[in-house]
Amino acid sequence: MISAEEALQLVRQYKVTLEVEEVALLKSLHRVLAQEVKADRDFPPFDRVTMDGIAIRAEDFLSGLRSFPIAQLQAAGAPQTSLDQAGTCIEIMTGAMLPRNANAVVPYEVCIIQDGIATIQAEQVVKGQNIHVQGSDEKVGATLIAAGTKITPAMIGTLASVGLSRVQVYSLPKIAICSTGDELVEVHETPLPHQIRRSNAYMLAAALLEEHLQANLFHLPDHPELMHENLSSIIQEHDVVLLSGAVSKGKFDFLPHVLEQLGLELVFHKIAQKPGKPMLFGTLPAGKIVFGFPGNPVSTFVCYHLYFRAWLQASLGLPPQQQSAQLAQPITYKPALTYHVPVVLRNEEGILKAIPVSTTGSGDLTSILKAKALLSLPTNKTEFKEDEWYPLTLL
């Protein structure tokens, strides 16, 4: 049996190779950029006026002049004008190109305009004031966003600015979620006393939606031939298969055997951890990836968050997310297993404190209703003291 740390390292090594596809600008939100984004022109592209007011030559003001006849009006979006005559001004709007020969913009608030003459009441005017100089943010050709970055709304603004109406992004893996077990019925059905509803499949699908990933949902019966037949066609159609249940020691836990028949290259089966000990991970022919999450709801949820998300980050070329928090109360845990404790979080003067939530075990769906994260207590100790720092995984 491998350790939780080894399992994490291993899943990160089995990333899938994602193709590059082109999508419409807004569809690129939350996707991973597969191209470098460069400035197609200087940022800003011209000397941009930053206040509504008048454009003058600062020298005229310095020579004592205070009243400037208005020669022209220039709006944003109009071609550049020219301040040809010394001692005059051009009324100018925010976002307009600075007129040729002008070098300062005086806001309306410190001018009085009467009969076509602007009189400046400011104490001083400095050359270059209220002008956003061409190329002062970025020069044409500069890299604005590196490939491999997850696209945020702010980045959509930059992509739009440089004219990328279509964006190259890495394609998304095709994901299947399969629940297993003859005790499961559909959500809309009323279970008989010995049945339960298929909650894990929906919980996983929702967790994927939070990553902006869609999945197809399936159910596999507790029957080796039928499981083989169904799973074989599911694998053909998907890059990644997330399975829930049927990976432990039970008489109906057929998955490991069926997967082996389907060409599984096992990377590991069983991790020294609680919950989620019987988790399975491996590859299938044609570079497909399979995660076999233990069926207990908390185990499925915990293993998804610890291992699938680490795998996804690695496959998308994103750095691992590492965080830690302080245990808020002592815990004794004797088994030689990494104990992933469900916790809520509290910020105490800048220190993140993890407070364990009560749970009856990995069948306790309600514990993950309360928990916001997992605090992973390592195997090399049995006494975990208050204020000690441990790795944290957000749920």
Ligand SMILES: Nc1nc2c(c(=O)[nH]1)N[C@H]1C(S)=C(S)[C@@H](COP(=O)(O)OP(=O)(O)OC[C@H]3O[C@@H](n4cnc5c(N)ncnc54)[C@H](O)[C@@H]3O)O[C@H]1N2
């Ligand atoms: N003799 C042993 N028994 C068990 C061991 C062990 O080491 N030795 N490990 C236990 C642990 S830990 C876990 S976790 C479970 C994992 O079991 P399986 O992955 O084989 O899952 P199932 O047997 O199919 O189901 C377990 C449990 O989860 C419920 N379940 C399954 N799928 C769903 C679903 N989609 N939605 C809601 N609930 C689901 C299922 O009804 C069972 O109650 O094995 C222990 N046993």
Ligand code: MOO
């Ligand atoms: O590891 Mo199992 O996940 O405790 O129920």
Ligand SMILES: [Mg+2]
């Ligand atoms: Mg079982």
